[in-house]
Amino acid sequence: MPAKKSNAPSPATALEFPRPLVTVDIALLTLSGNGLQVLLVQRPRAPAEPYPARWALPGGFIDVQKDHDLQACAMRKLREKTAVSSPYLEQVGSWGGAERDPRGWSATHVYFALVPRETSEPGKGGNAADARWFDVTLGGLVPGAGALAFDHDELLCAALQRLRSKVEYTSLPAFLLAEPFTLPQLQGAYEAVLGRRLDRSAFRRRALAVPGFLREAGIIQTGAPRAPQGYVLEHRGGPVVFARPFEPR
Amino acid sequence: MPAKKSNAPSPATALEFPRPLVTVDIALLTLSGNGLQVLLVQRPRAPAEPYPARWALPGGFIDVQKDHDLQACAMRKLREKTAVSSPYLEQVGSWGGAERDPRGWSATHVYFALVPRETSEPGKGGNAADARWFDVTLGGLVPGAGALAFDHDELLCAALQRLRSKVEYTSLPAFLLAEPFTLPQLQGAYEAVLGRRLDRSAFRRRALAVPGFLREAGIIQTGAPRAPQGYVLEHRGGPVVFARPFEPR
């Protein structure tokens, strides 16, 4: 909430004090054959820049002219990096402090986004030759990228933790798949994010029992021995919450 | 993430663009006999101020000199309003946009805090004669306060939604109680936040089965017909997560 105190002798709304830098960062995740991947961009090499040539989450400063709100800013940053098809976008939280950017007190608003692999090639629609997909562990480590710029290791870790915790009891992994998808594909997405195998029978029983989750969308010819049933989401707007999480085991 | 683009002809780190206002707001919650209460402060009456004399969540601008990070800023705001005894503090998220403050593009970082009733009297240690506890519904409505300043109705609503959703599967309500507390008291806290009654037997069985949740702390003489067993938290640092949520019923 904007300040109420006005101890200074200036008029009622005294706003002449230093303001933090304000940014938005996005952990854009997708699914490859190996598992989860995250999109990173390489920072400019100029030595005057903080963390030159390091890999970082895509993002950048709020533009108070262009961005109507935080979510709009996140969407704009996403568009600039990749041709996304209506990604799932959720705020993870915000990180702010005096030390996290050498240029001064800064606060960043972190989002994570989920997209199906096909529609999310960087460069395809995006202008980012400096953007690449990296395999990422469930703990948020990116083996191939070294230490990320700023506190982005921590931000990415938090984004993955959020995703992992919600997987247990929501339909989030479905947003990693292109529609229509099959139940075995959906189970694979869950297993990739959970980091463990699930029982086929229990998974299907459960997924099909959740109201408002899946709608049948015809048989799919995948080339598999038996052609599987295709499904689409009932609500693309957001995830469905399950009554109970997967058993811990 | 701070910007990487430097299209402008200025040197590598061009930071001469308008910055948003940055604030922190806190939904401080406690438990009264009736149920949940929230602490609100009244905005100054000067007509030059935005939303004069309206009730608002406690909070205010980041002070880049005093506040090392966002959480420290939230703790400072809390100290200024009430004498809290190590409250539970958790970030809810951030809200930012061009319209939410008439003074300009602003972003606020929202926290919710839980304190036991006894130690949280405003004025006791706090300097806020303009602060008051209000009964609040589980939906986040404050019947006695009218429309809150700024978008604080929405922020409060989000804070309560976060609390309610976590109650189902965490030990959060315990932070609304002074230690040592009894199991019936704990059940009462859960019922207040859940908005429904729970079965005693199931509740005890469950609460006592969660590892790392409760530790016995002697019999308490409350004046009740039968003196109950007292408990304290194993970890005051944060909530414990249950393997399964309460059944929907």
Place this chain on the structure above:
DNA sequence: TCAATAGTGTCTATAAGACAATATACC
């Protein structure tokens, strides 16, 4: 002894994991 609150025991229903069995398509 009664009243009131704290705490326990037991039954049942639900749903998840385990795992076997069946269906379907392409070679």
Place this chain on the structure above:
DNA sequence: GGTATATTGTCTTATAGACACTATTGA
């Protein structure tokens, strides 16, 4: 028909809700 994948059925087990019962204290 054989094989690989998709889908279904059944058994067991764990746990939550329901509800009755016991325990302890003070009037």
